[in-house]
Amino acid sequence: MDEILELQKKILPELTEILEKRYNILRNIYYNQPVGRRTLANKIGIGERVIRTEVNVLREQNLVEINPLGMTVTDEGQIIVDKLKDFIHSLKDLKSLESKLEKVLNIKKILVVPGSFDEDEYILKDVGKTSSLCIKTMLKDNNIIGITGGSTMAQVANEMPKQDIHSNILVIPARGGLGKNFESQANNVAVNLAKKLGGSYKLLHVPDSLDKEALDTIIQIPEVKELKNLIKKIDVLVFGLGNAEEMANRRMIPDDKIKEILEKGAVAEAFGYYFNTKGEQVWESSTVGLSLDDFKKVKNVVGVACGKKKAEAIIAISSLKKDMTLIMDEGVAREIIEIVK
C-alpha cells in the first residue's frame, strides 16, 4: 500500500493538498452540522465560495446533503470521514514522522494525528478519539484508570466509544485540584470516562492552592486516604500535558509565585508538577494524588497534548519516562522537530 501511495504522489503531486483540503471541509461540516457556508468558511478560514465549489463536489458524491437548515454529512459521508483520517495519515507519511519523534525524544511510542490544532480546533476531537482507542487497547479486566483534567482529557473521555468490553473497570482522578471549568475537571472527566466504559468511579474533592495545614487535615479524611491508596495501584494513567505558564494562571496560583516558578525555568506542567526543559521538577502544586515517583512506576502511561504551544512541554516531559505513549497533533509534532533541529 505504501508503494502505491508513493506512486500516486509521484505522478500526481497535488494529491495530498487537494485531498486534505476536501477532507478538512468534510470533517468540519461533520463536527458542526447542520452548518451554513459562511459559518464554516469563518471557522476553517477559507473563502465562502471555495466552500461552495468543494461542497458541490461532495454533494455529487453523496457525501453531504444540503437543506435549508444547513449542510449535513450523509451516512456514507460519516464512514468516509472516519476512514479518511487513517488514509491522510498514510498519505502524509506521518508514520515516519512518528518514528522520527520516537527517536528524537527517546520515547517508546508516539502517535501523531493529522492536522494542526492551531489551525483547526476540531483536531482536538481527533486527538481525543485516537487517544481513547489507544487506551482501550491497554485495558484489561479489573483495571484502575487514572486520569487528569483539562479540555484534552475531557475530549478523550468524550470520544471513547460507549461499550463495556472489560468488566470491573475503575476510573479515578489522578490528582486533586479543580480548575475553573467544571466540564474539564479531573473528577468530571473520570465520571464521563467511567460511564463510557461501563465501569465505576471514585472522586477526589480537594481544592487548588492549599496551605500545608489544610492539606494535612484533608489527607486524614477516609475517602481521601482510600483514593491515595488506589492511586498507587493505577494500571493505566492518562494525563494531559500543559504549558507551564498557562497552567499556572489557570490554577489561580498567586502572581509572585508564578513569576518564581517561571524564573526557575518551568515550561511544562503535568499532574500538578512543573518541569524545566530538561524534565527536572521545579515546583509541585500542593495537593494530594499521584506523585512523581508513583508516575514512574505506572505500567501503562499515555500522555496527550494538542497545539504548538505544548511543544516545549512535550520535550520536557519526554525525558521523565521512556516507557510511555505520547499522542499529539501533527502541528505540534512538526514544531518539535523544528525546535530540536
Added chain:
Amino acid sequence: MDEILELQKKILPELTEILEKRYNILRNIYYNQPVGRRTLANKIGIGERVIRTEVNVLREQNLVEINPLGMTVTDEGQIIVDKLKDFIHSLKDLKSLESKLEKVLNIKKILVVPGSFDEDEYILKDVGKTSSLCIKTMLKDNNIIGITGGSTMAQVANEMPKQDIHSNILVIPARGGLGKNFESQANNVAVNLAKKLGGSYKLLHVPDSLDKEALDTIIQIPEVKELKNLIKKIDVLVFGLGNAEEMANRRMIPDDKIKEILEKGAVAEAFGYYFNTKGEQVWESSTVGLSLDDFKKVKNVVGVACGKKKAEAIIAISSLKKDMTLIMDEGVAREIIEIVK
C-alpha cells in the same frame, strides 16, 4: 487496497481522469523518445500547450528529462510507467470488467489492458507485453509453442522479456500462409519469439491461396510433414484474432471469394479459419497447419485481439473453446459489453 481506491475516488472523483491523462503522456513519451511537444501532441490528439503544462509537472517530479533532442523518460520514470499500468488497471476497476466478460463470453480467463487501441496505437505494445507475461507463466521445459502471424503477434514476441528460464523450448508457426508484411509473418514471429526465449524454431514455408493440387504436392515435402506432426503436439498456442473482412483482403483472396465468405456471415478469422457470429466455421483457407480439431485439443490457448473492430470476432471465437485465455484492450472490451447488451 481496493477499499482505499474506492475511498479516493469518492473524495476525489477527478482522480482517474487526471491520472490517466498524465499516464498517457508519460507512456507516449516513453514509446517515442526522444520526442518533441508537437509530434507528441499530434500523436495523442491533445493540444501542444497541454503537453507542456503536464510535462512541466512530470519534469519537476524527475520523471522526464528535457533536452534539445526532445523529451526523454528518466530511469525513475520508466519504473513508474511500468507500475502505473497495473495501478490504472485497479483504478478503473478493470478486474470487474474482466469478470463480467468472462461471464458474458463464458471464457475461463480474460485479461483487459487499460486504454483503447483505437485512440492510442501504443496500447498494442501493452497488450503484447501482457500477453507475453501470460504466456511465460504457462510455459514448461521442452514445450512446443505454436504462434500465428499478424501485427499483434509480432508485438507479443517483441515484448517478451529476453531470458531463458525454460530449457528446450521449440517455437513453430501454427499455420502456413504468409501475408504481405514480412515482419509480422508467422514464421518471422516464431523466430523472434524463439530468440527471446532462448529456444529453437522450425519454419513452415507455404504460400497463401493454393489450389488443391499444389497443396497436395507441398504436403509431401518432408519438412512440411515434420511440422504437421509437431503442430499436433503444440503445448501452448498463441493466436491473433482477426476481423473477417480485413483478414480476407490481407490474405489476397479473390474478390468474388471474399464476397461469398462474407455472405455466409463471416465476422471472425483465426489461424486461417473464418467464423460467423455464432462461432460456426464458414470457410477455411487452403493451407497446411493447425486444424480446428487440433485447436480444440491444445491445452494452453491464448487469443489476443486489439481494437474495437475485433469485437465481433472475439464474441464469435469465444464460443469455440471455453478453456482458453483471451487478452484484449479496454476499448474493445467495453465495445463487447455494449454489443451483447
Added chain:
DNA sequence: CATATGCGGGACATTTAATGTCCCTTAGAC
C-alpha cells in the same frame, strides 16, 4: 404573530490558471 437570524442559491465581477497561437534560436540530419 412579527421580527431577526442564518440558511441556500443566484448573479456578476475579479482573479488566477490553463490553453491556444506564433515566433525565435539552436542542434542534429542529410
Added chain:
DNA sequence: GTCTAAGGGACATTAAATGTCCCGCATATG
C-alpha cells in the same frame, strides 16, 4: 550549407476558481 524539428519565450484567449453581494425563505425567538 540547408532543412527539419527540437525547446523555450511571449502574449492573447479561454476557462475555471474565487470574491462579493443580494434575494427569498425557513426557523427560532420574543
